[in-house]
Amino acid sequence: MNELVSTDAGALASAVSPDIDTILEIDDLQTHFRSPGGIVRAVDGVSYSVRRGETLCVVGESGCGKSVTALSILRLITSPPGRIAGGEIRFEGRNLLALSEAEMERIRGNEISMIFQEPMTSLNPLYTVGRQIAEAIALHQGLPRREAMAKAVDMLRRVAIPDAENRARAYPHQLSGGMRQRVMIAMALSCNPKVLIADEPTTALDVTIQAQILALIREQQETLGTAVVLITHDMGVVAETADRVVVMYAGKKVEEAKVADLFEQPAHPYTRGLLGSIPDMAGAARSLRRPRLTEIRGTVPSLARLPPGCSFAPRCAFATPICQQAVPPLEQHRPGHWAACWNAERVLEGSAAA
């Protein structure tokens, strides 16, 4: 991270700096979907990397491509209509997109695990939760059934499920939402993955349960050195968990920065707008008159009908004529701080003044 400001438009590849600690690299990923209205570029040239033991948060609103990127990593895109149309995904230097399905099976759930937002859809309703975890352990670690079951109960204990022996015999519908999410995490962590991808892992949960789950993920990460990719729309969760942050909008990465830099001095108008539009509990309570929330005008564009130039331009308070004409390249504006915006310097200065 010693290189300074780069203005090279083709600097995309170097955004994922080849680092000895880098465990997972997504490089210029293109994931497209066929639709009646034509090809939808759900992920359009996204690159990011994760280091061992690091938490990378990927934020953005519905339809920005954050989940599709994650599903692409594990090659879980349903085809058709979906298709990984370009780019590379390198895990410990190996391109996952070039592996056979059998080789991919050995990576999925073993070296790279995923937790989904809605645990009910990823648990099999016909089997007890203990058996489902044990199966994953037996499959990936080749343990006999009894040992796998004992390890499954042990995993349930580790994710703080009370009365684990009995709960292992429960079916998913017999557990509460928070419990099911913990079962999912137990399953995802049962093979000590090197990378954990968590897609909105706490969005469906109440805040007190969310705090438990996030603490649990952090604890696992500290003991095992797992790299975590946490996908969320909640800036509060980002502020509390991330080391670095990637912001996505309409299928593209629009900003990447260390968490403190992103919150203190956002370089992309979209990030700046997002931060201004959330009510800040601690800040507002002290003032008698509540400040009006900053609105981002308009709505998230449909991926099938993206405007020319920068996709955010129609909603952007900083837009200039060039924004409607040309897609801004991703450039490094401060060390480790990248943004795809023609007016990033102006935004950075504005953020610093604010």
Added chain:
Amino acid sequence: MSSSMAERGTAPLVEVCNLEKRFPVQRGLFGRGVGQVHAVDGVSFRIAASETLGLVGESGCGKSTAGRTLLRLLEPSGGEIHFRGEEITALNAQAMLPYRQRMQMIHQDPYASLNPRMTAGEIVGEPLTIHGVGLRAERRERVAQLFDRVGLRPEQMHAYPHEFSGGQRQRIGIARALALNPALIVCDEPVSALDVSIQAQIINLLTDLQEEYGLSYLFVAHDLAVVEHISHRVAVMYLGRIVELTDRSTLFEAPLHPYTEALLSAVPVPRVSARRRKRVILAGDVPSPVNRPTGCHFHTRCLYAHARCRAEAPALREVSEGHLVACHLHDAGPKLPLAKPA
């Protein structure tokens, strides 16, 4: 503590006393009753004119049921509802009609709550038709006015719900709720289904409308930051009961109930500097409302619970001016910081 009630006139617009709503739990083919869910268990609060009362709590705490029962969309199992001093708890459908005009609702999922076969204009005008307000031309005029007020374009009156984005659909829901000039709107999680960048638009719109028309809101939500932003006073519910009720700044700065303390501390704060704060992380889940704990409902998860909490349910009492709390820790007046009694 300049209580917002005093500023806004003391006569409440709406008052509920000991409101209860129980649902039977049935099992088997013939629906044998095997118990009851106490969804709302003796809830009391008032809302003044032009005031927003926030009602917060986790899923299953009864906050939405309380809102619906207040509007008599659900029949109360007990207690009383007063609107401008008149008791409306037992009025028949005919007698309820004038009150229904004054009390409206905005739903969480604007898509599920809009009829897909009606145009946006028809949806917004429907309450006017049902209540026989004005002539056809006048109604059309009123709908156009409402569209303009909530930030929709006039030509969108002819579009169907599926042609709108989530935020625009919520604007349609708001326009419909405004059609009959209500005094009270129950907002049930009105922004939780929306993208963050759209939430701010809707929250600002609701705030503007309140100032313009002197509306009162019962704002039911689980997002504490949103509730904090929009409410004048806030009630916290846990397992069917209100555990704390006070003005916004007192609740967020000096909460007295251990549950409120834990709830506030669990909310992720969108500032990196907030990482180092001390947090209270609750163990376990909310108990089942069918099989509730004895005594204080919260004692199974409370950090400060003692023998008395397991045996005796604390009443909701005013421990300082305008600050109500249901917790044995404050029997001899409010005590902070919270600590287990010696």
